[in-house]
Amino acid sequence: MVNPTAAMLVIGDEILSGRTRDSNMHFIANALTAQGISLTEVRVVSDNHAAIVAAVRALSRDYDHLFTSGGIGPTHDDITADAVADAFGATISHRSDAMALLAAHYAARGIEFNAARQRMARIPDGAVLIENPVSVAPGFTLGNCHVMAGVPKVFEAMVASVLPQLTGGAPLVTQSLRLMQGEGSIAEGFGALAAEYPELSMGSYPFTQDGVYGTNLVIRGSSSAQVDAAMARLTAMFAP
């Protein structure tokens, strides 16, 4: 069985300027791997309508799922919802279900539900809301595109709301072998083994420890029997 594929789109000038370090990509990479969904491409674009529309169109066409983060807050530069609607040819408005959620939230806190806050209720028609247990303002799923907040705590909560509803593939099995040898010493044998197991993904990741070069060799696949077999060969080849 082939695992479903996914892409992520990170939206935000602050990531591209270096002001903020993105953490959502790393979080969803691990969450999707655990679910048996292969994260295959990530893009980061600025707060620019045309750039977001183009990326959403390309990534939602090329992959089974698209996850976005950022740009759904109350300020003028939060333009993700409108751009995603455009990308899918959907209309967008202050939707009554989202307005009701937000109105109740602010009323309970004695905070004015002003025009800026109402912006967070702009949701494309036909989209399904994604629950936000942290700060109420919802994300949404339109087609295969899951639109979520950029703030990591909120993003992570939204991922937890969405992921269980998606059909994953067989969870990927990973095994790794840590060797105190440099990559150049193991490359030939490791490459030959990888060629024998085209269904498995094999990668090598160098490190240094106490001044000595080492390599982590990682084997990944959906068949644990195959991963076991390949790892046994690898261990016989290199383990001290």
Place this chain on the structure above:
Amino acid sequence: MVNPTAAMLVIGDEILSGRTRDSNMHFIANALTAQGISLTEVRVVSDNHAAIVAAVRALSRDYDHLFTSGGIGPTHDDITADAVADAFGATISHRSDAMALLAAHYAARGIEFNAARQRMARIPDGAVLIENPVSVAPGFTLGNCHVMAGVPKVFEAMVASVLPQLTGGAPLVTQSLRLMQGEGSIAEGFGALAAEYPELSMGSYPFTQDGVYGTNLVIRGSSSAQVDAAMARLTAMFAP
């Protein structure tokens, strides 16, 4: 004046699987911002030839500069150089300049310069080598595409080699001093020297060899007389 634009392409299954958290994007975002170059898009793709070729073509066409990280080591999954050559329609071979650098490096250390290590000398014809003061294996610039290593210490050193050339100012002169002393031993004197020469850029890049910490000290500037003078001071200070 409009600022030049740049894109980054991160290459590596280990980022997309969540095994490794990328730090190069955040590093170059800050470096480019400081340089007045606008990082406008980032993509992350897997170790897949077609995916790398497509991304390199799109990003090198749409932006003034493209920086890549990852996939230039000695193992079978290091396919970036060949993919970048394809994207630009360039031929690629074990280039003699890169072979000479690597051969000398391994000969000096009594390490076999085997076929895997020779892979790191595969450089597209017409490309200009990017110096690697950490572990010798060079990156390269082909057209507007700057190809660098994924290991953060090496990536950062290569960015330091490339970025000063993108300002369009006077060509920069670089000299380096290789010391078998850790960074902690030379930091004070090196820092004091750097403070005396504010027009020069001085960087230190740690490495390990046979279990011993060493440091490459690099001095860069537009005046070769100044670089010579500073390097003479540095050599008097630290050379054995």
